[in-house]
Amino acid sequence: MNGISRILARFRGWIQAVAFLLTNxxxxxxxxxxxYRGTGKTVCVPGLNCYSCPGAAGACPIGAFQAxxxxxxxxxxxxxxxxxxxxGVLLGRFICGFLCPFGWxxxxxxxxxxxxxxxxxxxxxxxxxxxxxxxxVVLLPALITNDLGMGNxxxxxxxxxxxxxxxxxxxxxxxxxxxxxLGKLFTWKLGIxxxxxxxxxxxxxxxxxxxxxxxxxxxxxxxxxxxxxxxxKNKCVSCGKxxxxxxxxxxxxxxxxxxECIRCGMCVKACPTGAICYRYGFxxxxxxxxxxxxxxxGGLSE
Amino acid sequence: MKKWxxxxxxxxxxxxxxxxxxxxxxxxxxxxxxTIDEMQAKIDEQFDKLYGVLEEHEDLxxxxxxxSDDTVNETYDESIISTYLKTLLEKHKELLSDExxxxxxxxxxxxxxxxxxxxxxxxxxxxxxxxxxxxQENPTPETFPAFQGKxxxxxxxxxxxxxxxxxxxxxxxxxxxxxxxxDELDExxxxxxxxxxxxxxxIGINTDTLDxxxxxxxxxxxxxxxxxxxxxxxxxxxxxEAGNFAGQILGFPxxxxxxxxxKIMGEPLMGGINYPGMLDLLNVQIYEALGExxxxxxxxAGSPQx
Numbered sequence: 001m002n003g004i005s006r007i008l009a010r011f012r013g014w015i016q017a018v019a020f021l022l023t024n025x026x027x028x029x030x031x032x033x034x035x036y037r038g039t040g041k042t043v044c045v046p047g048l049n050c051y052s053c054p055g056a057a058g059a060c061p062i063g064a065f066q067a068x069x070x071x072x073x074x075x076x077x078x079x080x081x082x083x084x085x086x087x088g089v090l091l092g093r094f095i096c097g098f099l100c101p102f103g104w105x106x107x108x109x110x111x112x113x114x115x116x117x118x119x120x121x122x123x124x125x126x127x128x129x130x131x132x133x134x135x136x137v138v139l140l141p142a143l144i145t146n147d148l149g150m151g152n153x154x155x156x157x158x159x160x161x162x163x164x165x166x167x168x169x170x171x172x173x174x175x176x177x178x179x180x181x182l183g184k185l186f187t188w189k190l191g192i193x194x195x196x197x198x199x200x201x202x203x204x205x206x207x208x209x210x211x212x213x214x215x216x217x218x219x220x221x222x223x224x225x226x227x228x229x230x231x232x233k234n235k236c237v238s239c240g241k242x243x244x245x246x247x248x249x250x251x252x253x254x255x256x257x258x259x260e261c262i263r264c265g266m267c268v269k270a271c272p273t274g275a276i277c278y279r280y281g282f283x284x285x286x287x288x289x290x291x292x293x294x295x296x297x298g299g300l301s302e
Numbered sequence: 303m304k305k306w307x308x309x310x311x312x313x314x315x316x317x318x319x320x321x322x323x324x325x326x327x328x329x330x331x332x333x334x335x336x337t338i339d340e341m342q343a344k345i346d347e348q349f350d351k352l353y354g355v356l357e358e359h360e361d362l363x364x365x366x367x368x369x370s371d372d373t374v375n376e377t378y379d380e381s382i383i384s385t386y387l388k389t390l391l392e393k394h395k396e397l398l399s400d401e402x403x404x405x406x407x408x409x410x411x412x413x414x415x416x417x418x419x420x421x422x423x424x425x426x427x428x429x430x431x432x433x434x435x436x437x438q439e440n441p442t443p444e445t446f447p448a449f450q451g452k453x454x455x456x457x458x459x460x461x462x463x464x465x466x467x468x469x470x471x472x473x474x475x476x477x478x479x480x481x482x483x484x485d486e487l488d489e490x491x492x493x494x495x496x497x498x499x500x501x502x503x504x505i506g507i508n509t510d511t512l513d514x515x516x517x518x519x520x521x522x523x524x525x526x527x528x529x530x531x532x533x534x535x536x537x538x539x540x541x542x543e544a545g546n547f548a549g550q551i552l553g554f555p556x557x558x559x560x561x562x563x564x565k566i567m568g569e570p571l572m573g574g575i576n577y578p579g580m581l582d583l584l585n586v587q588i589y590e591a592l593g594e595x596x597x598x599x600x601x602x603a604g605s606p607q608x
Contacts, residue, residue: 035552052552071479148528150481171552178552181572 002268005277009265012097016104023047023101024055024166033174044080046087047100048214050160052167061087062137062214063156063163070141070151088221092228096208096215097262102162103208109200117202120249125210126260132159133213155213157185161193204247208262219259227263228279229256235275245270252276341427348420352383355412362402369394380421384414445564446473447547451538454511454519454526459536461544465564470502470591472584473558475551477510478521483555486574487529493575494533500592506535509548513540559587567591 008015023045026036035054044061051059061084068077087095096103110116119125132155140154156163168186172179199206208215222228231253243251245266250258252267268276336344356363369390387410395403449461465471474490476483487506494504506526510518514537526535538544555574559567567587575581 033552034550037549067479070481073479146481146485148484148525150479150484152481175552177556177570177572180569181553183573 002274002277005265005268006274008098008278009268012265013107015098016107019047019099020101020104023049023057023099024053025057026055029054030170031174033171033178035171044083046091046095048102048160048162048212049100050163050166052163052171054170056166060156060162062160063153066137066141066151066153066155069138070145070153072145072149075142084217085221088218089224090226091218092222092225092263093215093218093259093261094225094227094263095218096212097264100208100214101166102212103205103262105165106196106200106205106207109197110204112201114201116204118249119203119206119209122210123249128210129212129216129219132211133216137213158188159192159211161189161196161207164189164193205262209248209260215262222259222261223257225257226280226282229261229263229267230277230279231256232275232277235273236271237273237275239272241270241272242267242276338427338430341423341430345420345423345427348416348423352413352416352420355409355416359402359405359409362398362406365397366390366394366406369397380418381414383417384410387413443547444566446558446560446566447543448564449538449542449544451536451544452514453534453536454508454523459534462564464505465560466562468503469500469562470497470588471560472497472502472504472588473560474504474506475548475556475558476506476508476554478508478518478525479510480554482574484525484529486555486576487526487531489574489576489581491529491531491533493581497588502588502592504533506531506533507548508535508537509551509554511535511537512545512548513537557584559584559591561591 029036033054035052036056040057041051041059043058044064045056045058046061048062049056049058049060051063061080065077065080065084068074068080091099136155136159141151143151144154145151164186168178168182168189172182196207196211203209229252236253238253242253246252246261247266248258248260248262248264250261252258252261255261263278265278268278367390387406391398391403391406391410398406446461446465449459451459451461453459472490472493474483474486476487478484490504490506497503508518508522511522519537522535526532540549553572555572557571557575561567567590571580571584571587573580575584
């Protein structure tokens with residue numbers, strides 16, 4: 001199991017690249033300045049990826065959720081919530097670490113060699129993303145409506161930097177109608193995008209840590225997700241390398257299923273004894289620990 | 303081989319530039335009806351032929367290309383490639399034996415024939431692109447695509463009669479779930495009332511109602527009624543030319559101004575006319591269509607913003 005975990009962790013960058021390509025498979029649309037509108041758009045992709053990205057193969061879960069919440073016909077977006085719960089249970093924040101295009105974007109920026117700053121002291125900001133999820137994605141689109149009961153996708157409209165990066169910028173480059181329509185909102189969100197980009201160079205994944213409503217949703221599922229981190233207490237020598245390697249400020253030995261853990265596997269790679277691995281499937285942590293104990297004890301007594 | 307690619311890229315660019323510029327037209331030659339893609343394929347075929355000729359004596363050409371400084375004569379005509387090759391050949395005669403020189407001269411003759419054909423194809427292709435309006439530099443076609451449709455009450459609508467009957471037609475694309483679209487419906491109705499006096503009209507096209515979807519039509523009618531919008535809303539088949547046109551729209555609402563000849567008066571307006579300054583932009587096109595100097599309608603939404 002540790003072998004597979006190490007391979008996953010080592011090739012994460014490539015998996016992210018492939019995930020980005022699969023999420024935005026309609027590459028020729030970038031040059032045509034068009035959006036794909038086929039049946040793929042009736043489902044949403046796992047990561048934060050704008051519907052209006054010319055290449056996008058599916059809808060954005062957060063965008064789709066708000067669109068339904070803001071519609072006058074529906075009170076709640078059961079379909080999208082269902083998909084999100086399924087993804088949350090199947091993978092949890094593994095999606096952030098491996099599949100999300102905006103996460104990858106921030107990580108690539110973080111590779112720019114500059115002095116890096118720690119986010120350890122900024123832990124309270126983590127809770128901001130739950131507020132973004134609750135207020136901008138759920139409440140405002142449902143409650144602030146016009147005379148016909150139609151709301152606005154507040155997160156997409158006022159906050160989302162991915163929409164500017166993947167939607168507004170590529171479309172405006174090749175489509176003069178869009179270019180002409182760019183206004184104050186675009187300037188505001190471009191400002192957010194630039195801020196996030198600059199912060200990404202200095203901090204590791206600032207948007208994921210502090211603002212992302214999708215990350216907030218998946219975070220709630222880390223504890224019950226089928227994919228979890230597992231620390232073999234018998235192999236662990238308490239050296240603390242894993243906690244120091246973690247750029248999401250998690251101590252995996254204490255909280256293997258912490259809401260902030262994006263399953264990136266940096267701790268797996270850092271562990272000198274191979275004590276940390278991914279675990280997939282049903283069963284509680286305790287049972288596995290006991291099995292491990294028995295196995296190790298059995299091994300020793302032989 | 304790098305040189306080859308360099309040369310071919312340079313030539314391809316020359317062709318592309320030439321396709322955009324307005325060259326003096328040659329006497330019209332009737333091409334059989336081909337689609338743009340078929341034309342593109344024919345052009346590619348000619349290019350392949352041309353490469354084929356060059357490949358026959360690839361080593362000899364490479365010897366010459368090594369001497370080339372990559373400058374291509376700037377005036378584009380039907381023999382640009384062969385002229386270039388001929389100049390190169392004469393300039394570096396000493397690198398080749400008489401036999402080799404003769405072989406390449408013959409190749410150049412072959413290339414001249416191919417590129418003349420290529421030139422004509424490119425000309426036609428450029429014209430086709432211009433007519434179809436898919437030129438990427440300017441995706442807005444000149445005329446609004448013709449359509450046969452119905453209004454939401456089931457009356458037949460023919461686009462030619464519709465446009466000809468109005469001095470100016472403001473065509474607003476919207477859909478039921480689009481809140482900025484719905485928000486501007488009352489302003490559009492007000493605009494329609496104002497335009498009536500000038501012999502113009504506002505027409506709505508709700509993309510949800512295309513193909514006459516009855517549930518969507520009911521919903522659209524309800525919304526229009528609630529917003530007090532009484533102007534005509536129409537639908538047509540989504541697989542028609544106008545349907546494709548509607549399917550290409552990236553942002554809603556999008557509003558076109560069309561004159562009585564069906565001509566589109568410039569770039570469409572993206573965004574609601576209830577936003578400050580937007581109606582001013584629309585009015586410029588409206589009075590261009592009317593051929594008037596006076597702004598036909600006061601912008602009550604506010605002053606223009608930068």
